[in-house]
Amino acid sequence: MKGIEWSDYTAPLDSSWTWKKITHTMQAFKQAYVGNKWLGSDSPYTPQSGYDWMRIKHPLVNWRFICWNSMNVHKNVFIFWAFMHRRLLTKDRMARMGILADLTCDIYASSNEDHEHLFYYCPSSVRCCSLLQQQLHISFNFSELVHWFSVAKLNGLQRRFIGACHVALIYWIWTVRNEARVLSYVRRPEDVVNQIMQDIHTRFLRLNLSVLHVKDLVWLQSLHLT
Known part of the structure; x- marks a missing residue:
């Protein structure tokens, strides 16, 4: 990764499955940043906000x-x-x-x-x-x-x-x-x-x-x- 920004990094093909998964997740979260701001707002990133952004939201069931x-x-x-x-x-x-x-x-x-x-x-x-x-x-x-x-x-x-x-x-x-x-x-x-x-x-x-x-x-x- 020397000389490469973390946000631009792509895991080599011979990397472990775990490392590929980590970098793939990083690329997915990259879409939620506008500049250096999370979701284009002044709100800081939290694990809860990241989870809510990534998961598919279904309507709450009445039971x-x-x-x-x-x-x-x-x-x-x-x-x-x-x-x-x-x-x-x-x-x-x-x-x-x-x-x-x-x-x-x-x-x-x-x-x-x-x-x-x-x-x-x-x-x-x-x-x-x-x-x-x-x-x-x-x-x-x-x-x-x-x-x-x-x-x-x-x-x-x-x-x-x-x-x-x-x-x-x-x-x-x-x-x-x-x-x-x-x-x-x-x-x-x-x-x-x-x-x-x-x-x-x-x-x-x-x-x-x-x-x-x-x-x-x-x-x-x-x-x-x-």
């Missing part, structure tokens, strides 16, 4: 408050994210990929398995959702999950707890489906809901929320958790 919830069990979040993006490998999706021909639902053989059937109409899933909502003292159409959370009058604890339960419900519906497919065994909806409540309650206790309002304690007691 983010359900997904990125501290009370969610970690293993449930990815399945919920895939569910919201309709990326779970249901039978109809695998058939379109040429992987599978049989579309019959392994839980409810009278219907074919697709996203809507599995999560909204399969009798096992409908029963799980009904029992869970009875346990939580709420009621809404599960297909309107995001809309219900956007209009429901809930405090912070209730919103996080109920949201985590429904994220877990997606995970367990998918688990029941996989067990039925691989093991030919369908877990009872009552057992699914009991497992959900146990998981979320355990997660709640681990968060060590030492200061709770009286209304929160009364609500938790109504769920027979405390």
Whole structure:
């Protein structure tokens, strides 16, 4: 690099992958400088501003408050994210990929398995959702999950707890489906809901929320958790 400005430097072809990546990144960031000013303003460069400039910005989704919830069990979040993006490998999706021909639902053989059937109409899933909502003292159409959370009058604890339960419900519906497919065994909806409540309650206790309002304690007691 002797005698060459860093901004004009290009890595030789025989350089290591790491060095090439560093210099390529430098060239990319060079575009954001006007003269010696970052983004043409007097604001100094910061790693955060560089990251925001480089990454692709997507609009915020309206279900983010359900997904990125501290009370969610970690293993449930990815399945919920895939569910919201309709990326779970249901039978109809695998058939379109040429992987599978049989579309019959392994839980409810009278219907074919697709996203809507599995999560909204399969009798096992409908029963799980009904029992869970009875346990939580709420009621809404599960297909309107995001809309219900956007209009429901809930405090912070209730919103996080109920949201985590429904994220877990997606995970367990998918688990029941996989067990039925691989093991030919369908877990009872009552057992699914009991497992959900146990998981979320355990997660709640681990968060060590030492200061709770009286209304929160009364609500938790109504769920027979405390």
